[in-house]
């Protein structure tokens with residue numbers, strides 16, 4: 691099992707550390723050839739417009755789409771935007787996952803916050819089902835899911851913050867910034883099954 695982390699911009703190193711903590715082989719991806727032999731790919735948080743522009747410069751757009759048609763991809767925050775079909779503005783997107791996102795959806799006053807989420811899907815990796823403490827940093831929202839995309843977690847007011855569609859996962863918060871590795875374990879299981 692080997693998982694790559696797109697390392698063009700953003701907090702990729704924290705994902706590498708989380709994967710190594712759970713005993714998974716992890717590597718940084720900057721070139722199309724580095725996608726070979728991977729079982730899954732994480733696209734980190736950062737700035738989605740910058741990640742998109744760099745992906746074009748590094749000739750990664752088509753290789754990433756081809757990879758994603760076959761294998762597991764998880765986008766966190768900016769990575770979730772990049773993975774989506776629609777960010778309701780002009781910017782380079784992989785246009786894989788049938789979700790519509792709204793960037794910087796939480797405004798300035800509360801552009802960073804923490805909240806406990808109820809995520810039943812994580813019981814697949816830990817049956818205790820304890821709440822998941824999530825960090826939001828200038829986060830987008832998942833406005834809606836389409837086709838067979840499913841909601842995995844919502845805020846208490848119903849706004850969607852995590853979704854899955856087959857072997858694609860999107861979270862608008864930052865699991866790489868907590869010591870709770872359940873989302874990384876969950877994604878590794880997705881990659882194993884894909």
Ligand code: GLN
Pocket residue numbers: 734735736737738739766767768769771793794827828829830
């Ligand atoms: N606001 C960023 C964007 O729109 C995402 C922030 C993040 O990844 N923490 O790309």
